[in-house]
Amino acid sequence: MNHQRTYSRRTFLTAASLAGLAAAQAALHPLQAQTPDAPALPEDPTKVPGALPSAYGQRSAFEQAQRLAGSFRSLTPLQELHGIVTPASLHFERHHNGVPVIDPTRHRLLIHGLVERPMIFTMDELKRFPAVSRLAFIECSGNSAGEWREPRGQTVQETHGLMSTSEWTGVVLATVLREVGMRPDATWMLAEGADAAAMTRSIPLAPVLEEALLCYAQNGGALRPEQGYPLRLLIPGWEGNACIKWLRRLKLGKAPSMTREETSHYTDLMPDGTARQFTFVMEAKSVITSPSGGQEIRPGFVEIRGLAWSGEGRVTQVEVSTDGGQTWQRAHLQEPVLSKCSTQFRFPWQWKGQAAVLQSRCTDETGYVQPSRQALVAVRGVNSVYHYNAIQSWKVSRDGTVQNVHV
Numbered sequence: 001m002n003h004q005r006t007y008s009r010r011t012f013l014t015a016a017s018l019a020g021l022a023a024a025q026a027a028l029h030p031l032q033a034q035t036p037d038a039p040a041l042p043e044d045p046t047k048v049p050g051a052l053p054s055a056y057g058q059r060s061a062f063e064q065a066q067r068l069a070g071s072f073r074s075l076t077p078l079q080e081l082h083g084i085v086t087p088a089s090l091h092f093e094r095h096h097n098g099v100p101v102i103d104p105t106r107h108r109l110l111i112h113g114l115v116e117r118p119m120i121f122t123m124d125e126l127k128r129f130p131a132v133s134r135l136a137f138i139e140c141s142g143n144s145a146g147e148w149r150e151p152r153g154q155t156v157q158e159t160h161g162l163m164s165t166s167e168w169t170g171v172v173l174a175t176v177l178r179e180v181g182m183r184p185d186a187t188w189m190l191a192e193g194a195d196a197a198a199m200t201r202s203i204p205l206a207p208v209l210e211e212a213l214l215c216y217a218q219n220g221g222a223l224r225p226e227q228g229y230p231l232r233l234l235i236p237g238w239e240g241n242a243c244i245k246w247l248r249r250l251k252l253g254k255a256p257s258m259t260r261e262e263t264s265h266y267t268d269l270m271p272d273g274t275a276r277q278f279t280f281v282m283e284a285k286s287v288i289t290s291p292s293g294g295q296e297i298r299p300g301f302v303e304i305r306g307l308a309w310s311g312e313g314r315v316t317q318v319e320v321s322t323d324g325g326q327t328w329q330r331a332h333l334q335e336p337v338l339s340k341c342s343t344q345f346r347f348p349w350q351w352k353g354q355a356a357v358l359q360s361r362c363t364d365e366t367g368y369v370q371p372s373r374q375a376l377v378a379v380r381g382v383n384s385v386y387h388y389n390a391i392q393s394w395k396v397s398r399d400g401t402v403q404n405v406h407v
Protein backbone atom coordinates (compact mmCIF):
# COMPACT_ATOMS: atom_id res chain seq x y z
CA MET A 1 0.00 0.00 0.00
CA ASN A 2 2.62 2.50 1.19
CA HIS A 3 4.81 1.47 -1.66
CA GLN A 4 2.09 2.15 -4.20
CA ARG A 5 1.28 5.54 -2.77
CA THR A 6 4.93 6.71 -2.99
CA TYR A 7 5.07 5.41 -6.54
CA SER A 8 1.97 7.26 -7.72
CA ARG A 9 3.07 10.47 -6.05
CA ARG A 10 6.41 10.25 -7.84
CA THR A 11 4.63 9.60 -11.12
CA PHE A 12 2.54 12.70 -10.61
CA LEU A 13 5.57 14.85 -9.87
CA THR A 14 7.37 13.56 -12.94
CA ALA A 15 4.35 14.32 -15.06
CA ALA A 16 4.15 17.76 -13.52
CA SER A 17 7.78 18.62 -14.31
CA LEU A 18 7.40 17.18 -17.81
CA ALA A 19 4.56 19.61 -18.26
CA GLY A 20 6.98 22.36 -17.30
CA LEU A 21 5.47 22.90 -13.87
CA ALA A 22 8.65 22.77 -11.83
CA ALA A 23 7.27 25.46 -9.57
CA ALA A 24 4.18 23.38 -8.95
CA GLN A 25 6.40 20.49 -7.90
CA ALA A 26 8.15 22.63 -5.31
CA ALA A 27 4.88 24.03 -4.05
CA LEU A 28 3.32 20.58 -3.76
CA HIS A 29 6.22 18.87 -2.00
CA PRO A 30 4.58 16.55 0.54
CA LEU A 31 6.93 17.44 3.42
CA GLN A 32 6.25 21.14 3.04
CA ALA A 33 2.56 20.46 2.97
CA GLN A 34 2.63 18.93 6.46
CA THR A 35 1.57 21.18 9.30
CA PRO A 36 3.47 20.76 12.58
CA ASP A 37 0.33 20.32 14.68
CA ALA A 38 -1.19 17.60 12.45
CA PRO A 39 -2.49 14.71 14.57
CA ALA A 40 0.03 11.86 14.79
CA LEU A 41 -0.64 8.77 12.69
CA PRO A 42 0.22 5.30 13.96
CA GLU A 43 3.67 4.27 12.71
CA ASP A 44 2.18 1.84 10.23
CA PRO A 45 -1.61 2.02 9.74
CA THR A 46 -1.63 -1.42 8.13
CA LYS A 47 -0.76 -3.00 11.52
CA VAL A 48 -3.72 -1.46 13.40
CA PRO A 49 -7.19 -2.96 12.93
CA GLY A 50 -9.53 -0.33 11.52
CA ALA A 51 -12.96 0.78 12.67
CA LEU A 52 -15.93 -1.51 11.98
CA PRO A 53 -18.81 -0.40 9.74
CA SER A 54 -21.03 2.24 11.31
CA ALA A 55 -24.74 2.98 10.86
CA TYR A 56 -24.31 6.65 9.98
CA GLY A 57 -20.99 7.86 8.57
CA GLN A 58 -18.76 10.57 9.97
CA ARG A 59 -16.04 12.58 8.32
CA SER A 60 -12.39 11.96 9.10
CA ALA A 61 -11.34 13.22 12.52
CA PHE A 62 -8.61 15.16 10.70
CA GLU A 63 -11.14 17.36 8.83
CA GLN A 64 -12.00 20.60 10.57
CA ALA A 65 -14.18 22.60 8.12
CA GLN A 66 -17.04 24.15 10.04
CA ARG A 67 -19.85 26.65 9.76
CA LEU A 68 -19.32 29.98 11.44
CA ALA A 69 -22.35 30.49 13.66
CA GLY A 70 -23.87 33.79 14.71
CA SER A 71 -27.35 34.49 16.04
CA PHE A 72 -29.95 32.89 13.75
CA ARG A 73 -27.49 32.20 10.97
CA SER A 74 -24.39 30.21 10.15
CA LEU A 75 -22.00 30.57 7.22
CA THR A 76 -20.66 27.96 4.80
CA PRO A 77 -16.83 27.61 4.76
CA LEU A 78 -16.53 28.12 0.99
CA GLN A 79 -12.73 28.27 1.25
CA GLU A 80 -12.65 24.64 2.41
CA LEU A 81 -14.96 23.11 -0.22
CA HIS A 82 -14.30 21.46 -3.58
CA GLY A 83 -16.56 21.37 -6.62
CA ILE A 84 -20.06 22.78 -6.35
CA VAL A 85 -21.97 20.63 -3.86
CA THR A 86 -22.07 21.84 -0.25
CA PRO A 87 -22.00 18.95 2.23
CA ALA A 88 -25.48 19.06 3.80
CA SER A 89 -24.01 19.52 7.28
CA LEU A 90 -22.10 22.61 6.07
CA HIS A 91 -25.02 24.26 4.23
CA PHE A 92 -25.50 27.80 5.55
CA GLU A 93 -28.54 28.35 7.72
CA ARG A 94 -30.69 31.39 8.23
CA HIS A 95 -33.80 31.44 10.39
CA HIS A 96 -35.74 34.12 12.19
CA ASN A 97 -36.65 32.19 15.33
CA GLY A 98 -34.66 28.99 15.55
CA VAL A 99 -34.87 25.48 14.09
CA PRO A 100 -38.11 23.69 15.08
CA VAL A 101 -38.26 19.98 15.84
CA ILE A 102 -40.89 18.48 13.56
CA ASP A 103 -42.10 14.88 13.53
CA PRO A 104 -42.59 14.10 9.82
CA THR A 105 -45.41 11.65 10.57
CA ARG A 106 -47.39 14.53 12.13
CA HIS A 107 -46.40 17.24 9.67
CA ARG A 108 -49.10 18.45 7.25
CA LEU A 109 -49.22 20.83 4.29
CA LEU A 110 -52.49 22.76 3.87
CA ILE A 111 -53.28 24.19 0.44
CA HIS A 112 -56.29 26.51 0.31
CA GLY A 113 -57.53 29.86 -0.99
CA LEU A 114 -58.40 30.11 -4.68
CA VAL A 115 -58.51 26.34 -5.30
CA GLU A 116 -61.37 23.99 -6.22
CA ARG A 117 -60.52 21.50 -3.44
CA PRO A 118 -58.66 22.73 -0.35
CA MET A 119 -56.50 19.78 0.76
CA ILE A 120 -54.19 18.68 3.55
CA PHE A 121 -51.22 16.51 2.55
CA THR A 122 -49.08 14.22 4.69
CA MET A 123 -45.40 13.75 3.86
CA ASP A 124 -46.15 10.26 2.52
CA GLU A 125 -48.75 11.68 0.17
CA LEU A 126 -46.34 14.35 -1.12
CA LYS A 127 -43.68 11.71 -1.74
CA ARG A 128 -46.10 9.70 -3.93
CA PHE A 129 -46.22 12.46 -6.56
CA PRO A 130 -43.77 12.24 -9.49
CA ALA A 131 -40.47 13.58 -8.12
CA VAL A 132 -37.78 15.81 -9.59
CA SER A 133 -34.13 16.23 -8.53
CA ARG A 134 -31.99 19.18 -9.49
CA LEU A 135 -28.89 21.00 -8.32
CA ALA A 136 -29.47 24.61 -7.29
CA PHE A 137 -27.86 27.23 -5.13
CA ILE A 138 -29.63 29.07 -2.33
CA GLU A 139 -28.32 32.53 -1.51
CA CYS A 140 -29.63 34.77 1.25
CA SER A 141 -30.36 38.22 -0.16
CA GLY A 142 -28.28 39.51 2.77
CA ASN A 143 -25.17 37.64 1.58
CA SER A 144 -22.18 40.06 1.44
CA ALA A 145 -24.31 42.75 3.12
CA GLY A 146 -21.32 43.80 5.21
CA GLU A 147 -19.41 44.80 2.07
CA TRP A 148 -21.50 47.82 0.98
CA ARG A 149 -19.42 50.43 2.84
CA GLU A 150 -16.11 48.77 3.66
CA PRO A 151 -14.28 45.48 3.14
CA ARG A 152 -15.57 43.97 6.35
CA GLY A 153 -15.40 40.17 6.01
CA GLN A 154 -11.97 38.72 6.69
CA THR A 155 -12.59 35.42 4.90
CA VAL A 156 -14.75 34.30 1.97
CA GLN A 157 -16.85 32.48 4.55
CA GLU A 158 -17.63 35.86 6.11
CA THR A 159 -18.11 37.73 2.82
CA HIS A 160 -19.99 35.08 0.79
CA GLY A 161 -20.90 32.22 3.16
CA LEU A 162 -24.68 32.74 2.90
CA MET A 163 -24.64 30.80 -0.39
CA SER A 164 -24.68 27.01 -0.63
CA THR A 165 -25.49 24.44 -3.30
CA SER A 166 -27.31 21.12 -3.00
CA GLU A 167 -29.11 18.56 -5.07
CA TRP A 168 -32.74 19.00 -4.05
CA THR A 169 -35.53 16.48 -4.54
CA GLY A 170 -39.25 17.08 -4.32
CA VAL A 171 -42.46 17.54 -6.26
CA VAL A 172 -42.98 20.38 -8.71
CA LEU A 173 -45.41 23.01 -7.40
CA ALA A 174 -47.61 22.84 -10.52
CA THR A 175 -48.11 19.08 -10.02
CA VAL A 176 -49.61 19.57 -6.56
CA LEU A 177 -51.62 22.66 -7.55
CA ARG A 178 -53.24 20.67 -10.37
CA GLU A 179 -54.35 18.16 -7.74
CA VAL A 180 -56.10 20.84 -5.66
CA GLY A 181 -57.53 22.53 -8.77
CA MET A 182 -55.84 25.90 -8.82
CA ARG A 183 -58.39 28.52 -10.00
CA PRO A 184 -57.52 30.67 -13.03
CA ASP A 185 -57.84 33.88 -11.00
CA ALA A 186 -55.13 32.75 -8.55
CA THR A 187 -52.04 34.81 -9.35
CA TRP A 188 -50.12 34.85 -6.06
CA MET A 189 -49.57 32.50 -3.15
CA LEU A 190 -48.68 32.97 0.46
CA ALA A 191 -46.22 30.37 1.81
CA GLU A 192 -46.01 29.85 5.56
CA GLY A 193 -43.50 28.01 7.74
CA ALA A 194 -44.17 26.00 10.92
CA ASP A 195 -41.30 27.59 12.87
CA ALA A 196 -41.73 29.92 15.84
CA ALA A 197 -41.28 32.83 13.40
CA ALA A 198 -44.22 31.44 11.34
CA MET A 199 -42.44 33.15 8.49
CA THR A 200 -44.53 33.97 5.42
CA ARG A 201 -43.68 35.17 1.94
CA SER A 202 -45.90 36.27 -0.94
CA ILE A 203 -44.93 34.78 -4.25
CA PRO A 204 -46.30 35.43 -7.75
CA LEU A 205 -47.35 32.08 -9.24
CA ALA A 206 -46.73 32.44 -12.97
CA PRO A 207 -42.92 32.63 -12.91
CA VAL A 208 -42.47 29.76 -10.43
CA LEU A 209 -45.23 27.22 -11.14
CA GLU A 210 -43.15 24.83 -13.23
CA GLU A 211 -39.85 25.33 -11.41
CA ALA A 212 -40.56 25.63 -7.71
CA LEU A 213 -40.21 22.42 -5.72
CA LEU A 214 -41.93 21.25 -2.57
CA CYS A 215 -38.72 19.72 -1.43
CA TYR A 216 -38.04 16.95 1.09
CA ALA A 217 -34.51 15.76 0.23
CA GLN A 218 -31.04 17.29 0.01
CA ASN A 219 -27.96 15.63 -1.46
CA GLY A 220 -29.68 12.26 -1.45
CA GLY A 221 -30.80 12.27 2.19
CA ALA A 222 -33.71 13.87 3.99
CA LEU A 223 -33.50 17.66 4.36
CA ARG A 224 -31.37 18.75 7.31
CA PRO A 225 -33.47 20.22 10.16
CA GLU A 226 -31.74 23.58 9.54
CA GLN A 227 -32.81 23.43 5.87
CA GLY A 228 -36.50 22.95 6.68
CA TYR A 229 -37.06 19.30 7.59
CA PRO A 230 -39.33 17.72 6.62
CA LEU A 231 -40.54 20.09 3.82
CA ARG A 232 -39.44 23.37 2.25
CA LEU A 233 -40.26 25.46 -0.75
CA LEU A 234 -37.37 25.83 -3.18
CA ILE A 235 -37.52 28.48 -5.89
CA PRO A 236 -34.29 28.10 -7.86
CA GLY A 237 -32.54 31.43 -8.48
CA TRP A 238 -34.75 33.45 -6.15
CA GLU A 239 -33.58 35.07 -2.93
CA GLY A 240 -33.30 32.61 -0.06
CA ASN A 241 -36.12 34.11 1.98
CA ALA A 242 -38.67 33.05 -0.68
CA CYS A 243 -37.70 29.42 0.02
CA ILE A 244 -39.94 28.95 3.05
CA LYS A 245 -38.72 26.18 5.33
CA TRP A 246 -40.80 23.84 7.53
CA LEU A 247 -43.53 24.54 4.98
CA ARG A 248 -47.04 24.01 6.35
CA ARG A 249 -49.40 26.22 4.33
CA LEU A 250 -49.89 27.57 0.82
CA LYS A 251 -52.74 30.02 0.30
CA LEU A 252 -53.57 30.96 -3.25
CA GLY A 253 -54.98 34.40 -3.91
CA LYS A 254 -55.02 37.56 -5.97
CA ALA A 255 -52.32 39.99 -4.95
CA PRO A 256 -54.59 43.02 -4.45
CA SER A 257 -57.06 41.23 -2.17
CA MET A 258 -54.38 40.01 0.20
CA THR A 259 -53.89 41.75 3.53
CA ARG A 260 -50.75 43.74 4.26
CA GLU A 261 -49.34 40.84 6.22
CA GLU A 262 -50.09 38.54 3.34
CA THR A 263 -47.95 40.48 0.92
CA SER A 264 -44.89 40.25 3.15
CA HIS A 265 -41.67 40.95 1.30
CA TYR A 266 -38.24 42.53 1.60
CA THR A 267 -37.22 45.90 0.15
CA ASP A 268 -33.96 47.49 -1.03
CA LEU A 269 -33.30 51.08 0.05
CA MET A 270 -32.15 53.19 -2.91
CA PRO A 271 -29.86 56.27 -2.78
CA ASP A 272 -32.80 58.68 -3.19
CA GLY A 273 -34.51 57.23 -0.10
CA THR A 274 -37.12 55.25 -2.06
CA ALA A 275 -37.40 51.50 -1.71
CA ARG A 276 -37.16 48.92 -4.45
CA GLN A 277 -39.73 46.16 -3.80
CA PHE A 278 -39.92 42.50 -4.78
CA THR A 279 -36.39 41.90 -5.99
CA PHE A 280 -36.81 38.17 -6.28
CA VAL A 281 -33.97 37.01 -8.51
CA MET A 282 -30.38 36.76 -7.29
CA GLU A 283 -28.31 38.36 -10.04
CA ALA A 284 -25.02 36.96 -11.36
CA LYS A 285 -22.18 36.86 -8.85
CA SER A 286 -18.83 35.17 -8.42
CA VAL A 287 -16.02 34.98 -5.91
CA ILE A 288 -12.52 33.54 -5.74
CA THR A 289 -12.56 31.04 -2.88
CA SER A 290 -8.85 30.20 -3.11
CA PRO A 291 -6.65 32.11 -2.58
CA SER A 292 -9.00 34.18 -0.43
CA GLY A 293 -8.96 36.30 2.72
CA GLY A 294 -6.97 34.83 5.60
CA GLN A 295 -5.09 32.34 3.41
CA GLU A 296 -1.39 32.46 2.57
CA ILE A 297 0.24 31.49 -0.73
CA ARG A 298 3.80 30.64 -1.74
CA PRO A 299 5.60 31.60 -4.95
CA GLY A 300 5.13 29.27 -7.90
CA PHE A 301 2.05 27.62 -9.31
CA VAL A 302 -1.24 28.67 -7.73
CA GLU A 303 -4.56 27.43 -9.07
CA ILE A 304 -7.06 30.25 -8.60
CA ARG A 305 -10.42 28.63 -7.80
CA GLY A 306 -13.86 30.03 -7.24
CA LEU A 307 -17.58 29.83 -7.66
CA ALA A 308 -19.94 31.71 -9.98
CA TRP A 309 -23.74 31.64 -10.03
CA SER A 310 -26.77 33.40 -11.46
CA GLY A 311 -30.43 33.28 -10.54
CA GLU A 312 -31.27 34.03 -14.19
CA GLY A 313 -29.83 30.81 -15.62
CA ARG A 314 -26.46 29.40 -16.66
CA VAL A 315 -23.08 31.03 -16.15
CA THR A 316 -21.55 31.50 -19.61
CA GLN A 317 -18.19 33.03 -18.74
CA VAL A 318 -15.96 33.85 -15.79
CA GLU A 319 -12.97 36.14 -16.20
CA VAL A 320 -10.15 36.47 -13.70
CA SER A 321 -7.92 39.49 -13.12
CA THR A 322 -4.67 39.35 -11.15
CA ASP A 323 -4.02 43.10 -11.48
CA GLY A 324 -7.02 44.65 -9.81
CA GLY A 325 -9.20 44.70 -12.92
CA GLN A 326 -6.83 46.25 -15.47
CA THR A 327 -6.66 43.07 -17.55
CA TRP A 328 -8.94 40.04 -17.64
CA GLN A 329 -8.51 36.45 -18.81
CA ARG A 330 -11.09 33.70 -19.22
CA ALA A 331 -11.19 31.06 -16.52
CA HIS A 332 -11.93 27.39 -17.20
CA LEU A 333 -15.49 26.41 -16.26
CA GLN A 334 -15.65 23.01 -14.59
CA GLU A 335 -18.51 20.82 -15.82
CA PRO A 336 -21.35 20.58 -15.03
CA VAL A 337 -22.48 24.12 -15.81
CA LEU A 338 -26.14 24.15 -14.75
CA SER A 339 -28.90 26.72 -14.70
CA LYS A 340 -29.40 28.51 -11.36
CA CYS A 341 -26.62 26.43 -9.85
CA SER A 342 -23.15 27.41 -8.74
CA THR A 343 -20.35 26.70 -11.24
CA GLN A 344 -16.74 26.04 -10.27
CA PHE A 345 -14.09 27.99 -12.18
CA ARG A 346 -10.32 27.50 -12.27
CA PHE A 347 -7.48 29.65 -13.51
CA PRO A 348 -3.79 28.64 -13.53
CA TRP A 349 -1.47 31.35 -12.18
CA GLN A 350 2.25 31.67 -11.58
CA TRP A 351 2.83 33.90 -8.56
CA LYS A 352 6.24 35.54 -8.68
CA GLY A 353 6.04 37.19 -5.27
CA GLN A 354 4.66 40.56 -6.38
CA ALA A 355 1.74 42.35 -4.71
CA ALA A 356 -1.45 41.53 -6.65
CA VAL A 357 -5.22 42.06 -6.51
CA LEU A 358 -7.28 39.03 -7.54
CA GLN A 359 -10.80 39.45 -8.92
CA SER A 360 -13.39 37.37 -10.76
CA ARG A 361 -16.22 38.58 -12.97
CA CYS A 362 -19.15 36.46 -14.07
CA THR A 363 -21.41 36.70 -17.13
CA ASP A 364 -24.68 34.76 -17.38
CA GLU A 365 -26.78 33.53 -20.29
CA THR A 366 -28.81 36.74 -20.42
CA GLY A 367 -25.57 38.63 -21.15
CA TYR A 368 -25.64 40.30 -17.72
CA VAL A 369 -22.13 41.02 -16.42
CA GLN A 370 -21.38 41.13 -12.68
CA PRO A 371 -20.76 44.80 -11.80
CA SER A 372 -17.69 46.38 -10.27
CA ARG A 373 -18.18 47.84 -6.80
CA GLN A 374 -18.15 51.37 -8.21
CA ALA A 375 -20.79 50.52 -10.83
CA LEU A 376 -23.07 48.86 -8.26
CA VAL A 377 -22.75 51.68 -5.73
CA ALA A 378 -23.38 54.27 -8.49
CA VAL A 379 -26.85 52.74 -9.00
CA ARG A 380 -27.73 51.48 -5.54
CA GLY A 381 -25.82 53.79 -3.17
CA VAL A 382 -24.60 52.28 0.10
CA ASN A 383 -27.86 52.32 2.09
CA SER A 384 -28.90 48.87 0.90
CA VAL A 385 -28.60 45.70 2.88
CA TYR A 386 -29.74 43.16 0.32
CA HIS A 387 -28.56 42.05 -3.12
CA TYR A 388 -24.88 43.00 -3.06
CA ASN A 389 -23.29 41.21 -6.03
CA ALA A 390 -20.23 43.32 -6.81
CA ILE A 391 -16.87 41.95 -7.90
CA GLN A 392 -14.82 40.85 -4.86
CA SER A 393 -11.16 41.88 -4.56
CA TRP A 394 -8.52 39.90 -2.65
CA LYS A 395 -5.16 41.60 -2.17
CA VAL A 396 -2.09 39.35 -2.15
CA SER A 397 0.77 41.03 -0.29
CA ARG A 398 4.43 40.31 -1.01
CA ASP A 399 4.60 38.05 2.03
CA GLY A 400 1.87 35.87 0.48
CA THR A 401 -0.94 36.84 2.87
CA VAL A 402 -4.36 37.56 1.36
CA GLN A 403 -6.91 40.11 2.53
CA ASN A 404 -10.25 41.65 1.60
CA VAL A 405 -9.89 45.10 0.00
CA HIS A 406 -11.97 47.60 -1.93
CA VAL A 407 -10.20 48.93 -5.02
Ligand SMILES: Nc1nc2c(c(=O)[nH]1)N[C@H]1C(S)=C(S)[C@@H](COP(=O)(O)O)O[C@H]1N2
Pocket (backbone or CB within 6 Å): 091, 092, 093, 094, 095, 096, 097, 138, 139, 140, 141, 192, 193, 194, 195, 197, 198, 199, 226, 227, 228, 239, 240, 241, 242, 243, 244, 245, 246
Ligand atom coordinates in the same frame (compact mmCIF):
# COMPACT_ATOMS: atom_id res chain seq x y z
N1 LIG B 1 -39.97 29.18 7.85
C1 LIG B 1 -38.89 29.88 7.58
N2 LIG B 1 -38.38 29.81 6.31
C2 LIG B 1 -37.27 30.51 6.00
C3 LIG B 1 -36.63 31.34 6.94
C4 LIG B 1 -37.18 31.40 8.26
O1 LIG B 1 -36.68 32.07 9.17
N3 LIG B 1 -38.32 30.65 8.53
N4 LIG B 1 -35.53 32.07 6.55
C5 LIG B 1 -35.42 32.35 5.12
C6 LIG B 1 -34.17 32.97 4.72
S1 LIG B 1 -33.99 34.62 5.07
C7 LIG B 1 -33.24 32.29 3.97
S2 LIG B 1 -31.89 33.08 3.35
C8 LIG B 1 -33.38 30.85 3.68
C9 LIG B 1 -32.14 30.10 4.16
O2 LIG B 1 -32.23 28.75 3.88
P1 LIG B 1 -31.21 27.73 4.58
O3 LIG B 1 -31.23 28.02 6.06
O4 LIG B 1 -31.67 26.38 4.22
O5 LIG B 1 -29.84 28.02 4.03
O6 LIG B 1 -34.53 30.29 4.31
C10 LIG B 1 -35.66 31.12 4.27
N5 LIG B 1 -36.80 30.38 4.72
Ligand SMILES: [Mo]
Pocket (backbone or CB within 6 Å): 094, 139, 140, 141, 142, 240, 241
Ligand atom coordinates in the same frame (compact mmCIF):
# COMPACT_ATOMS: atom_id res chain seq x y z
MO1 LIG C 1 -32.17 35.37 3.84
